[in-house]
Amino acid sequence: MRPITIFGSIIIGAVSLLPLGVLPILLGGLNDAGLLSKAGIGQAATLELLGLTLGATVGGYWMARGAMRLKTAATALGLVAVNVANAHAETTAAVFLDRAAAGLLAGLLFGAANAIIVRSNNPDRLTGILCGASVVPQIGLAYLFPVLLIPTFGVAAGLYALAAGALIAALFAVTLVDKVGVLKRAERTGNRFSGTVMLYGSATILQAAGLGAAWTYIERVATQHGLGPSVIGLAFSASLASQVAASWLSAWLVPSMAKWPGLLVLVLTQAGFIALAVLTDAPTAFIVAICLFASAACALQAFQMAQIVRLDTTRRAAVLILPMILFGNGLGPLIASFATTEVDVLGGGWAAVAMTAASLLLYVVCASRSTRQRTASHA
Template structure:
């Protein structure tokens, strides 16, 4: 769900130690997104929130991650290691504090704080990934391999940890992972040298074209639908009649799909032109969401949720390539991660308008998600058409070219 920015400026970070540590820390941040359905479900089952409030809570946390990621590069890029250790320890404390929460107000405050701290960690990872020798590979590895811990814990939490530690054991896992990030922090560089951006050849100082702004809106809308549906996925599984073991297996399979999708997405973005990649991928997304809304079969749900997680992240490297080609200074590409996060955060709140009471009430939110994904696809097509017009940075719709810079 989080894309690393591309960069060709300044001295590259090539140390395997630094890059590996950055990937581990990035996986810690991504872990909360993969476990979000279990996290939200545990809070509802404990009676700390009702089902309709789930979307608002998820929105608060993801918006705060986006805010932390936006301000983090400037805030964290001096004495980075010490600041990251501090943020990681604070994140562990916040997650442990959630175990003692007794009401909705405390839950909202704690998840807001957790999101801000997660965003600061993510900013450090993005700084290093953007200034590595192969940032596109770093992006694919983060999206793909970062899901492996999610696969492990999405299965272990309902099956082994919840029976042992209680329904909120997910927060113990998140606290422990934050301490892992703190241990990795000394392996990073203490400061990333960020060079000034170059012009885009248009004499406009890297100003965003109108088509690129619209494309950013399309990415936001699409992630509203997909992120919103992911936030309600566990509730949907319960509505379809899955028990705890079946839900655990379905989510483990869906997260494995994200491993494949992250790595495949980086490969496809270099070999398939923007228009067929994003349009065909968008159509497949719509089809999967509709299947989730229609079918009541346990088997179909399990297969569809796996395909859902396969198509979603595989498009992000291609979307990032559009940002880079349309605005070659790559300043716009840095905004890809906040746009995705904002969409993921707004989506659950939007879908909550269609969620009714009772176990089956969540199905109405699925159709709102389908509508958002359709709107995102239509907006993508219009934006790509605008960007294909002759100009300083024209994007070929049906031809693959080298990324500028």
């Protein structure tokens, strides 16, 4: 794979994930504008993220079959149009429809990037690089949205910023290839659908659901605790900056590290610091907590990719690991929305802690099973 193709796929993948870093602030702005209720924040996030998951799953295969450049450019321009339409939405139903469509189109873009990454020589390292690169443009937007853009120009300004990002993806479509190779099929005796692989996938979905729930509601949690826009903006920007460092550090370290210990420690870190973010009303503690739980989750993705490649050497399951993460990101806010009310959103945060803790238990079981299987195969 040519370096320019890898670079272009990273840029397009970063654009497709651009809403993730600012989605809590964007949906909070729509809530303040009267277009979403507190529960509607989680529901809108779920629609967008499930659309992203569907698009990423389908896109990984559809984009790879041919005419990838043309498909990517057309999809990106469609995403521009949807975000502009959302900027002029006047009803909750229109917001739901626009965010679902935006998620689907962004998912197709992500599918194009993912199709190239999983066929590279270092998919685990490139996954970490993509996670970090996707966060870089989010850092500035996460501060500008609550501090300048939305207070000054309204929530529509944030949607126009996302449209501009999609336009950049359309321009980078030319760097891609039109078609990529077909991944080899698993043998009948292979472990593509083994119990261990499915258990691993379930744990990954739950971990991502915990992150998605926490990230979606954390801005409203901070507001409920009385933290101001400047603290919230600083917290999100600092968190996103730390995610870049964590992602790139894990991308560098993961090839030489033991996979299971690193993965389990990072999941535990995510659970613990989500809990701290929900509990504290101290600005410094809140900023530290959001930085650490989000960074742990971002660093985790390189370990998740590396471990699934070890569990399924055909890499066919690896194509699905990032869509599973996105599916979990979308499922979590929906579950958390049932634990929130118009006056109290802390229940959504505790739902995030519970989902992350459940994923940790499943990962421990999965690690034990895979270790026993590997020992038996060498006996």
